[in-house]
Amino acid sequence: MNIAILSRGGNLYSTKSLIRAGEARNHTMEVLDPDLFQLSVEEGNAMLLYDDEPIDDLHAVIPRIGASNTYYGSSLVRQFEAMGIFTVVAAESILQSRDKWTSFQILSKAGVAVPKTVLVNSINFESQLNCFQNEPIIIKLLEGTHGHGVILAENAHTALATIETLHTTGVKFLLQEFIAESKGADVRAIVVDGVVVASMKRQCKEGDFRSNLHRGGSSEVIKLTYEEEHLALRAAKALRLGVCGVDILQSQRGPLVLEVNSTPGLEGIETTTGKNISKSIIGYIERNKR
Structure with a gap:
């Protein structure tokens, strides 16, 4: 298959990991910058140009849409959907998960526990x-x-x-x-096609309360409890995300979903767990493009 990664960062770890995983399965992989697309609707048909060349040979796309490019990036993904090209994350799911309040409303409707x-x-x-x-x-x-x-x-x-x-x-x-009892830690679970494929616990650095690895936090492998795994899967299903990262707080009243990320970084969790998440994502595409 011809698979495109929609990303501005061709040299990022996540992009390279996905390319390796796809090529290992004999797929043709390429990185396409979302900013270089031209979107149009002509005579009722969705049209796409990339660098002035028509897009007509792709089988699937992997969106890696950054927060600064949410509107145009999600519009691009919707264009691929209109053209019948499989995308591992839907445009509407990107928009809903990116807005924290909207995502909490959807999770609440689905009965997924979140902090007040x-x-x-x-x-x-x-x-x-x-x-x-x-x-x-x-x-x-x-x-x-x-x-x-x-x-x-x-x-x-x-x-x-x-x-x-x-x-x-x-x-x-x-x-x-x-949630004071979480002590600056959270659990990150990666869900691919309705399965938790990797999980880790992240701990904030001293003097901070945010556990993000980008902010100097540390990480370790963790085995999810049944309740945590079930919660992660329900959150992914509620937001209709085929691939996502679910961040969970461990509270006195049980696990709580803190955030759901439609474009989770792969470096920290692949390095921590040794799991090949990119391979799981490629497998997800293969199961949907038989």
């Missing part, structure tokens, strides 16, 4: 903060990756000044309970 979360509006900040009874509060921008746009406020008083400042900038954000 409040969408902030400009009516009454103090009333919204009272929901957390002066406990530590996490303030999150609706879109953000690698721990960016996440602030820990010690209490409602300190949170008020921050959210008033954010509100003046027009940024959309939410409030979320701080």
Whole structure:
């Protein structure tokens, strides 16, 4: 098959890993920059040009759409869908998972446990903060990756000044309970085609509360409990993601989904676990393109 990876980063670990896995299965792999596509609709047909050349020989695409390119990137994926080309992650799923509040609404409808979360509006900040009874509060921008746009406020008083400042900038954000017992750690599970193919526990570096490896956190292999695995699979299903990373907090009341990532990085978890996740993704394509 001819398989394209939609990515601006041809030299990134994840991209290279996917190329190796595809070529090992005798597929023709290429990296296509989303910014170099021209999308159009002509006479009722979806059309695509790449570097002024028509796209007419692809069997499948692997979207690696960055947060800064969500709108155009998801539009590109939808164009491939309209052309009947298989994509491992659907355009609508990218959009829904990228917006944290939308994803929490969908997860809640599916009965997936998440931390207590409040969408902030400009009516009454103090009333919204009272929901957390002066406990530590996490303030999150609706879109953000690698721990960016996440602030820990010690209490409602300190949170008020921050959210008033954010509100003046027009940024959309939410409030979320701080799960102190997780002690700056979370669990990352990678789901491919309805199966958890790898999992690790991430621990924040000293002095931080965000466990992202990009921010200096550490990681170790972990075996998920039945409840954690079941939760990860339900989250992936709710957001209709064939491939995703599900971040889970271990709380006193059971596992809670913190976030679902439609474009999870592969370097940290493949290095930590020794699992070839890229091979699983290629297998997913093969099962759907027989």
